[in-house]
Amino acid sequence: MAGYGFLLPWLIGFLGLTLGPMIYSLYLSFTKYNLFAAPKFVGFDNYIRMFTEDPQYMQSVQITLVYVLVGTPVKLAAALGIAMLLNYRNKGSGFFRSSFYAPSLIGASVSVAIVWRAMFSGGGPVDTSLSFFGINLGGWVGNVALVLPMMILLAVWQFGAPMVIFLAGLKQVPQELYEAAEVDGAGPFRKFRSVTLPMLSSVIFFNLLLETIHAFQVFASAYIISNGSGGPAGMTNFYTVYLYKRGFADGQMGYAAAMAWVLVIVVAIIAFILFRTSNRWVHYAGESK
Amino acid sequence: MSTIEVDQAEALQVQTQPAPRRRKIKRKTVNTIIWFVVLASITAVILYPLLWLVVSSFKPSSEFGQNPGLIPDNPTINNYIKVVEGIGGIPLWRFFANSLLIALSAVVGILISASLAAYAFARVKFKGVGILFACMIGTMLLPIHVIIIPQYIMFQKLELIDTYVPLILPKFLATEAFFVFLMVQFIRNIPRELDEAARIDGAGHLRIFFSIIVPLIKPAMITSAIFAFIWSWNDFLGPLLYLNSPEKYPLPIALRLYNDASSTSDYGATVAVSLLALLPILIFFVVFQRFLVDGVATQGLKG
Numbered sequence: 129m130a131g132y133g134f135l136l137p138w139l140i141g142f143l144g145l146t147l148g149p150m151i152y153s154l155y156l157s158f159t160k161y162n163l164f165a166a167p168k169f170v171g172f173d174n175y176i177r178m179f180t181e182d183p184q185y186m187q188s189v190q191i192t193l194v195y196v197l198v199g200t201p202v203k204l205a206a207a208l209g210i211a212m213l214l215n216y217r218n219k220g221s222g223f224f225r226s227s228f229y230a231p232s233l234i235g236a237s238v239s240v241a242i243v244w245r246a247m248f249s250g251g252g253p254v255d256t257s258l259s260f261f262g263i264n265l266g267g268w269v270g271n272v273a274l275v276l277p278m279m280i281l282l283a284v285w286q287f288g289a290p291m292v293i294f295l296a297g298l299k300q301v302p303q304e305l306y307e308a309a310e311v312d313g314a315g316p317f318r319k320f321r322s323v324t325l326p327m328l329s330s331v332i333f334f335n336l337l338l339e340t341i342h343a344f345q346v347f348a349s350a351y352i353i354s355n356g357s358g359g360p361a362g363m364t365n366f367y368t369v370y371l372y373k374r375g376f377a378d379g380q381m382g383y384a385a386a387m388a389w390v391l392v393i394v395v396a397i398i399a400f401i402l403f404r405t406s407n408r409w410v411h412y413a414g415e416s417k
Numbered sequence: 418m419s420t421i422e423v424d425q426a427e428a429l430q431v432q433t434q435p436a437p438r439r440r441k442i443k444r445k446t447v448n449t450i451i452w453f454v455v456l457a458s459i460t461a462v463i464l465y466p467l468l469w470l471v472v473s474s475f476k477p478s479s480e481f482g483q484n485p486g487l488i489p490d491n492p493t494i495n496n497y498i499k500v501v502e503g504i505g506g507i508p509l510w511r512f513f514a515n516s517l518l519i520a521l522s523a524v525v526g527i528l529i530s531a532s533l534a535a536y537a538f539a540r541v542k543f544k545g546v547g548i549l550f551a552c553m554i555g556t557m558l559l560p561i562h563v564i565i566i567p568q569y570i571m572f573q574k575l576e577l578i579d580t581y582v583p584l585i586l587p588k589f590l591a592t593e594a595f596f597v598f599l600m601v602q603f604i605r606n607i608p609r610e611l612d613e614a615a616r617i618d619g620a621g622h623l624r625i626f627f628s629i630i631v632p633l634i635k636p637a638m639i640t641s642a643i644f645a646f647i648w649s650w651n652d653f654l655g656p657l658l659y660l661n662s663p664e665k666y667p668l669p670i671a672l673r674l675y676n677d678a679s680s681t682s683d684y685g686a687t688v689a690v691s692l693l694a695l696l697p698i699l700i701f702f703v704v705f706q707r708f709l710v711d712g713v714a715t716q717g718l719k720g
Contacts, residue, residue: 130621131541134536136533138597142590146564228459228460237695238668243688251483345560387562392559392563
């Protein structure tokens with residue numbers, strides 16, 4: 129009984145603000161609803177329309193997938209690489225660790241989105257320094273081919289949070305394992321592949337899961353950088369930006385709810401695959417019975 | 418011939434004997450220098466946008482696009498003077514006050530609700546605790562977009578749009594599982610003997626919670642408070658959905674006003690106000706970096 133007493137606020141929140149709304153949005157996804165007239169049941173109409181009659185939706189899915197599938201691995205690779213670099217030496221690494229973490233804390237803010245847009249616009253610092261090397265790309269923000277890479281760079285810039293987690297994981301790898309590998313004649317690459325990667329696999333799993341889910345939900349930076357339009361030519365119209373536009377700008381709550389549920393299903397499938405395959409590649413220390 | 422060779426070899430050996438050690442030390446120093454140079458260059462790249470933000474906020478608007486260099490030709494504080502006046506008749510301090518009110522409420526709400534829930538999950542044995550814990554972890558993976566539409570409809574029916582209730586209420590109900598999880602991890606590391614000793618002395622759960630657990634989880638509380646503050650301060654989607662009156666806007670939405678009103682004509686003002694909005698977080702970061710970074714580090718391990 130005491131347990132439920134302590135849990136009461138969370139329980140109210142879980143039922144009233146999470147589980148209840150989830151069920152309600154599942155219902156809404158089968159309706160046409162504009163906030164004013166009562167929801168009208170339309171069956172699977174929203175879902176069918178999404179995949180057959182809405183090229184904007186398909187484009188939004190496509191750029192979001194590129195963003196997630198390119199951005200997340202690059203971000204995690206940067207995080208792991210730099211964590212290993214930091215782990216090389218203890219003295220003096222604290223300052224670097226903190227500096228690299230800072231972007232993770234502020235990266236999703238409106239201020240940073242404004243800075244990013246200014247830095248990548250024509251005549252801005254990025255354009256100017258690339259021109260110095262003879263690469264004349266002009267502004268990235270208005271360029272259909274470059275605006276998505278620019279968004280991915282913004283995501284990669286925030287590698288600090290997974291890096292800190294990797295670094296904590298690296299510190300827990302027993303040094304004897306490296307020494308044993310050295311005795312067996314392993315070079316640096318072999319040590320990385322046969323000691324570091326397996327010993328870090330549970331941390332890699334954790335980072336991969338959270339960062340992938342996180343990446344699907346990019347919103348504020350894309351919204352600010354495109355002034356809410358998702359442009360140029362829909363190239364920053366990420367899934368959540370489009371969902372917001374459909375639901376709250378166009379008042380198509382049913383359609384937006386259906387979009388949200390597709391996202392939930394996709395995230396659930398990814399989580400399921402990661403968990404399912406994890407016993408094949410995730411190694412937990414002390415499990416070698 | 419051969420003896421001379423041996424002699425030479427011996428002489429060489431004598432000469433080179435101390436050398437490997439010296440070379441080893443030298444190699445280590447070189448490695449350390451390379452290490453510092455590489456990391457310092459990465460730092461320069463990573464922090465350049467922030468440096469750019471600080472320096473550019475002193476550039477007159479006319480220099481944007483004209484002077485691509487970092488240093489302004491004619492440094493000025495006009496951007497700040499202009500920005501402090503506010504926008505649309507609302508002074509800048511008002512947006513700061515709104516942000517502060519929302520963020521402090523979020524901190525209070527999260528500290529209370531998350532610590533209570535964490536105690537239940539970590540220390541109380543009751544029916545269904547396992548499945549509820551799994552639900553809590555599950556909400557960490559749930560895309561929030563699936564709940565914002567019904568939540569919006571709910572708050573609209575309750576006529577709470579354009580109030581701070583939809584932004585603050587969820588914090589008092591521990592909806593952000595990250596904080597609950599962080600505190601659960603922390604409580605689990607507190608020796609159970611402490612609780613048991615108190616229980617033998619006749620203390621109930623409430624007593625144990627307030628006089629044993631709360632004082633011992635102070636580091637987790639501080640970490641949570643800082644994160645709660647920063648995330649609330651940065652939150653864009655929440656206020657974008659729920660607030661309509663400009664005088665109620667927190668900074669991120671107000672920034673959008675500045676940005677839309679002046680992005681092409683008055684870059685200087687936009688950049689200056691962006692920096693001001695970021696400043697509290699940067700100060701927080703510099704002061705509390707240990708707590709933040711360690712909080713993140715423990716979150717990923719042991720799970």
